[in-house]
Amino acid sequence: MSAIIEVNDVSKSFGGVVANTGISLSVERGTITGLIGPNGSGKTTLFNSIVGYHPIDSGSILFEGREISTLPVQRIARLGLLRTFQQTRIYGQMSGIDNMLISLPHRKMRFADAFGRNGSEEYERAEVLLEFVGLYQKRFLRAGSLSFGQQKLLEFAMALMNEPTSLLLDEPTAGINPTLINGLIDRLQRANKEFGITLFVIEHNMRVIMNMADHIYCLAHGQLLAQGSPADIQSDQRVIDAYLGAH
Amino acid sequence: MGKRAVFYLALVIFMLVAPFIFPVFKTQLATVWLMIIVALTWDMTGGQMGYNSLGNITFYGTGMYVAAVVAIALAYDVGEYTGSSGGGIYKFTEGQYFAGMFLGMLAAGLFCSVVAVVIGYITFGLRGPYFAIGTLGVAIAAGELVSNWEWVGGGQGIALPVYPGDFDDGKVLFYFLFAATGTVLFLFLKWLYTTRFGAAINAIRDDEEKAEAMGIHTLQYKLATWAMAAFFVGVAGAISAFQLIHFEPLETAYQTINLGIFMVVCALLGGKGTLWGPVVGAILFHVFKEVTWTYLLGWQWVALGALIVVTVVYFEGGVVGWLMERKPHWFSLPAKAGEAAGDDPP
Numbered sequence: 108m109s110a111i112i113e114v115n116d117v118s119k120s121f122g123g124v125v126a127n128t129g130i131s132l133s134v135e136r137g138t139i140t141g142l143i144g145p146n147g148s149g150k151t152t153l154f155n156s157i158v159g160y161h162p163i164d165s166g167s168i169l170f171e172g173r174e175i176s177t178l179p180v181q182r183i184a185r186l187g188l189l190r191t192f193q194q195t196r197i198y199g200q201m202s203g204i205d206n207m208l209i210s211l212p213h214r215k216m217r218f219a220d221a222f223g224r225n226g227s228e229e230y231e232r233a234e235v236l237l238e239f240v241g242l243y244q245k246r247f248l249r250a251g252s253l254s255f256g257q258q259k260l261l262e263f264a265m266a267l268m269n270e271p272t273s274l275l276l277d278e279p280t281a282g283i284n285p286t287l288i289n290g291l292i293d294r295l296q297r298a299n300k301e302f303g304i305t306l307f308v309i310e311h312n313m314r315v316i317m318n319m320a321d322h323i324y325c326l327a328h329g330q331l332l333a334q335g336s337p338a339d340i341q342s343d344q345r346v347i348d349a350y351l352g353a354h
Numbered sequence: 355m356g357k358r359a360v361f362y363l364a365l366v367i368f369m370l371v372a373p374f375i376f377p378v379f380k381t382q383l384a385t386v387w388l389m390i391i392v393a394l395t396w397d398m399t400g401g402q403m404g405y406n407s408l409g410n411i412t413f414y415g416t417g418m419y420v421a422a423v424v425a426i427a428l429a430y431d432v433g434e435y436t437g438s439s440g441g442g443i444y445k446f447t448e449g450q451y452f453a454g455m456f457l458g459m460l461a462a463g464l465f466c467s468v469v470a471v472v473i474g475y476i477t478f479g480l481r482g483p484y485f486a487i488g489t490l491g492v493a494i495a496a497g498e499l500v501s502n503w504e505w506v507g508g509g510q511g512i513a514l515p516v517y518p519g520d521f522d523d524g525k526v527l528f529y530f531l532f533a534a535t536g537t538v539l540f541l542f543l544k545w546l547y548t549t550r551f552g553a554a555i556n557a558i559r560d561d562e563e564k565a566e567a568m569g570i571h572t573l574q575y576k577l578a579t580w581a582m583a584a585f586f587v588g589v590a591g592a593i594s595a596f597q598l599i600h601f602e603p604l605e606t607a608y609q610t611i612n613l614g615i616f617m618v619v620c621a622l623l624g625g626k627g628t629l630w631g632p633v634v635g636a637i638l639f640h641v642f643k644e645v646t647w648t649y650l651l652g653w654q655w656v657a658l659g660a661l662i663v664v665t666v667v668y669f670e671g672g673v674v675g676w677l678m679e680r681k682p683h684w685f686s687l688p689a690k691a692g693e694a695a696g697d698d699p700p
Contacts, residue, residue, distance in 0.1 A: 192564070211550075
C-alpha cells in the first residue's frame with residue numbers, strides 16, 4: 108500500500124478566519140478514507156485545497172507523488188483526481204444521459220475528438236452506470252427536474268463515467284432518503300472494490316462512515332484532532348467531546 | 355422524415371427564388387440574411403455557451419476594414435488611396451474587384467478569428483454581466499481606435515470600388531453571398547451542436563465550475579467557439595463592405611447601438627440556445643423593424659424598446675422556446691420528471 112494523496116502541513120486562511128492549520132494526512136491507494144468533524148471544522152476547505160479550487164497558504168499536496176497544490180482545477184481533474192460537490196452540481200438543462208456523456212474523461216481526449224460524436228460504446232457505458240446508481244428509468248429526463256437525491260446519484264454516476272483514480276466525495280448521503288442510504292453505501296463500496304477507485308469521503312452520518320471507511324481522520328477547529336480505524340475513532344474521547352462541543 | 359425533407363426543400367427553393375419574385379426587396383432580403391448570420395453567431399456564445407457578448411460587432415467592423423484594405427491593397431497603395439479622400443481617380447478592373455472581394459472575405463474571417471482568440475483570452479475571465487460590459491467596451495474602443503487611424507481613412511471611412519456590372523445584378527450577387535454564408539453557417543452549427551464540442555459548451559453554460567471540476571478544457575472551448583463565431587461575422591462584415599460601397603467607422607462598421615444590439619434582440623426574440631431561434635428571431639425582428647421604421651417613424655425606437663421588454667419579460671425562451679414548451683414532440687426534447695409515468699421522487 109502506498110499513499111495516493113499526501114497532504115503535508117497545509118494551512119489556509121480567509122482573511123482573519125483560519126480554516127486549516129498545519130494539516131497533514133495521507134490517503135492510501137485503493138482504500139476508503141473518511142474525513143469527519145463538526146460543522147465549520149474545515150473539511151470542505153481542505154477538499155477545495157486538494158482539488159485546486161483555491162491556492163493554499165503553505166504546505167504541499169501530492170497526488171501520485173506529484174505536487175498539485177499549484178495546479179488549476181481542470182489540470183488536477185485531468186490527472187484523475189475528481190470531486191463531487193456538497194451542493195450537488197449537475198447540468199440542469201440536459202438529460203441524464205447527456206450529463207453522463209459530457210462527463211467522459213477529457214484527459215483521454217485530443218482536441219479533435221471534440222468534433223466527433225459519441226458511439227454506442229459510450230452510450231452503453233453511460234447506461235450501465237446509470238443502471239448502477241438506479242437512474243436508468245429516468246435517463247431521458249431533464250436532469251434539473253430530478254429530485255435532490257437523484258441529482259446526487261447522477262453526480263456520482265458522472266464522476267464514475269470520468270474514470271477517476273481517486274474520488275473526493277463531499278457528503279454523499281446528505282439529503283438522500285434514509286431508505287436509499289444503504290444502497291448508496293453498497294454502491295460506494297462497489298465503486299471502490301470493482302472499479303478500484305480510491306475514495307476520500309466527508310460524511311456527517313456516523314453510521315455510514317463507520318461502516319464504510321478503512322481509516323478515518325477527524326478535524327476540529329481547522330486542525331487534525333484524531334485519526335485511526337473506525338473503532339479507534341468511535342472510542343476516542345476527544346472526538347466525542349468535539350462533536351458535543353466541549354472544546 | 356418525409357415531412358422534414360419537404361420543409362427543408364421548400365425553404366431552399368424559396369431562398370433561391372426570393373430575390374426574383376420580390377425584386378424590389380433584394381437588399382432587404384440580403385439584410386435579413388445578415389441578421390440571421392449575426393444572430394446565429396451571437397447565439398453560439400450567448401445561447402449555447404452562456405456568455406452574453408455585447409461586442410460581437412467588433413468582428414463585423416473589423417471584417418469590413420480587413421476586406422476593404424485587402425481589396426484596395428491588391429491594386430493600389432492603401433495610404434495614398436485613403437489619403438486622397440475620394441479626390442483621386444482609382445479604377446479597378448473586374449478581375450481586381452472580384453479577387454479583392456473573395457480574398458477580402460477570407461482574410462476578414464481569418465483575421466477576426468485571431469482577434470476573437472486574443473480578446474477572448476483577456477475577457478473570458480469575466481462572468482455574466484461583466485463579460486457583456488467588458489466586450490461592449492472592446493467594441494467601443496475598437497471603433498474609436500479605427501476612427502482615429504488615418505491610414506484606413508480615419509473618421510471619414512473608406513470608399514470601395516462599385517460593382518463592375520449592372521447595379522441590380524450586384525444586388526442579386528450580395529443577396530446570394532449573404533445567403534450562402536448564412537446557409538453554410540446554419541448547416542455548420544446544425545452539425546456542431548450534435549458533437550461532443552456542442553455538449554461541452556452547453557456544459558459550460560449550465561455550470562462552468564462543474565465543467566472545470568470534471569476536467570473539461572473550458573478556456574480552449576470558449577476561445578474556439580468565439581473564434582468560429584468571429585469568422586462568420588467577419589465574412590458577413592466583408593460582404594457588407596462591398597455591398598455598402600462606402601462605410602465609416604462609428605455609425606456603420608462598429609455600430610454598437612444598432613446591429614451590435616439588434617443581434618442580441620434577434621436571438622432573444624427567437625429563442626436563445628436553440629438552432630432555429632436566432633433564425634426565426636432575425637426574420638421577425640427585421641420585419642418588425644422595417645414596418646415600424648416605415649409606419650411609426652418617430653416612435654420606432656419606442657416600439658423597438660417595447661418589443662424588447664415584452665420579449666424579455668413574457669417570452670423568456672423566445673418564440674422557439676415558447677413553442678418548445680407547448681409542442682415538445684416537434685423538437686424531440688427530454689421530458690420533465692413530472693410527465694414520466696410512475697415517477698415518485700424519494
